[in-house]
Amino acid sequence: MDLFARxxxxxxxxxxxxxxxxxxxxxxxxxxxxxxxxxxxxxRFIHYxxxxxxxxxxxxxARGMTYKAALAGLPHGGGKxxxxxxxxxxxxxxxxxxxxxxxxxxxxxxxxxxxxxxxxEDMDVLRSxxxxxxxxxxxxxxxxxxxxxxxxxxxxGIEACVGKxxxxxxxxxxHVAVQGVGHVGYHLxxxxxxxxxxxxxxxxDPLKAERAQREFGAQxxxxxxxxxxxxxxxxxxxxxxxLNDDTIPRLKARIxxxxxxxxxxxxxxxxxxxxxxxxxxxxxxxxxxxxxxxxQEVVGYDEAKSRAKTLKIYxxxxxxxxxxxxxxxxxYKVADMLVEERLAxxxxx
Ligand code: NAD
Numbered sequence: 598m599d600l601f602a603r604x605x606x607x608x609x610x611x612x613x614x615x616x617x618x619x620x621x622x623x624x625x626x627x628x629x630x631x632x633x634x635x636x637x638x639x640x641r642f643i644h645y646x647x648x649x650x651x652x653x654x655x656x657x658x659a660r661g662m663t664y665k666a667a668l669a670g671l672p673h674g675g676g677k678x679x680x681x682x683x684x685x686x687x688x689x690x691x692x693x694x695x696x697x698x699x700x701x702x703x704x705x706x707x708x709x710x711x712x713x714x715x716x717x718e719d720m721d722v723l724r725s726x727x728x729x730x731x732x733x734x735x736x737x738x739x740x741x742x743x744x745x746x747x748x749x750x751x752x753x754g755i756e757a758c759v760g761k762x763x764x765x766x767x768x769x770x771x772h773v774a775v776q777g778v779g780h781v782g783y784h785l786x787x788x789x790x791x792x793x794x795x796x797x798x799x800x801x802d803p804l805k806a807e808r809a810q811r812e813f814g815a816q817x818x819x820x821x822x823x824x825x826x827x828x829x830x831x832x833x834x835x836x837x838x839x840l841n842d843d844t845i846p847r848l849k850a851r852i853x854x855x856x857x858x859x860x861x862x863x864x865x866x867x868x869x870x871x872x873x874x875x876x877x878x879x880x881x882x883x884x885x886x887x888x889x890x891x892x893q894e895v896v897g898y899d900e901a902k903s904r905a906k907t908l909k910i911y912x913x914x915x916x917x918x919x920x921x922x923x924x925x926x927x928x929y930k931v932a933d934m935l936v937e938e939r940l941a942x943x944x945x946x
Pocket of ligand 1: 820857885887
């Protein structure tokens with residue numbers, strides 16, 4: 598693998614590797630940008646076919662964290678860590694302790710958190726060896742589950758879009774189709790239902806869809822039918838890239854605003870939405886509530902402050918929409934532009 602060319606492609610300066618034979622640890626910490634503050638981002642522990650795949654995932658994700666933190670106005674840069682699964686039997690606690698020491702050696706330059714394949718218990722192990730960890734159990738002063746904050750931010754983003762595109766000052770009677778009612782999707786349905794919105798949902802897991810039907814009066818449709826729903830807002834809250842050549846022409850919604858990461862299959866799909874007059878709330882702008890909540894833990898967790906900062910996602914989305922209108926530019930490009938401006942104007946730390 599052409600390592601340094603790969604780093605250049607993702608606009609990188611810093612990647613750390615750690616091997617500890619005794620515990621089986623093989624870890625990568627990618628630090629994309631620290632102009633706004635120490636890098637913050639989760640720790641992944643999932644299967645990768647190759648070491649190269651693991652590295653590329655870390656590079657890609659850490660870069661995304663820089664953008665998300667900058668747009669949310671957080672004093673953090675972007676980082677991400679990846680642990681490769683040891684091929685032989687391993688002691689999970691020992692492995693995470695060794696990883697914690699690695700994080701500690703970086704002396705706060707990188708702050709870790711939960712991500713796919715890691716959980717509260719792992720964060721508690723890390724906490725026993727380093728202070729540079731967030732997402733620990735609320736009983737230890739941590740911020741706990743980020744999903745309700747992510748959902749709150751998405752609801753605020755939807756409100757901004759609905760005001761702009763539909764000229765409506767509330768969500769009462771607004772029809773939202775939610776794809777995926779897992780952790781965030783469920784809380785989003787609750788937020789929207791409380792504001793008087795009408796819901797249609799789809800989920801791979803029928804029990805989750807039924808729960809939304811039971812608790813919020815949501816109509817349940819088949820997985821693929823969610824793209825055809827005659828609604829005001831399409832809210833992707835599942836996995837994968839829901840906005841692509843097949844799905845975009847089918848959308849009847851005039852707004853796309855949801856929690857899922859990487860919603861655009863390719864950047865050009867953001868241009869496609871713009872050309873069709875569909876307002877797209879860029880994913881990393883609207884789904885930052887969970888990150889805002891975790892970042893609050895770095896300076897001493899305070900739920901009220903997290904909530905107040907998450908509510909401001911409304912202003913961020915509105916700023917993007919206003920600029921997009923003024924420049925006649927797709928919203929995803931405007932969001933990137935705002936980030937570049939913020940990074941360029943950061944004072945050296
Ligand atoms: P989750 O796994 O709890 O929920 C995802 C749900 O989507 C599950 O119920 C799953 O059954 C369903 N699903 C999967 N494929 C589907 C499909 N094709 N159609 C319909 N439903 C489908 O995950 P989550 O934590 O709720 O996160 C949802 C999305 O939001 C992910 O893209 C995640 O990266 C993103 N996100 C989450 C957070 C957070 O705070 N959890 C923060 C930012 C972004």
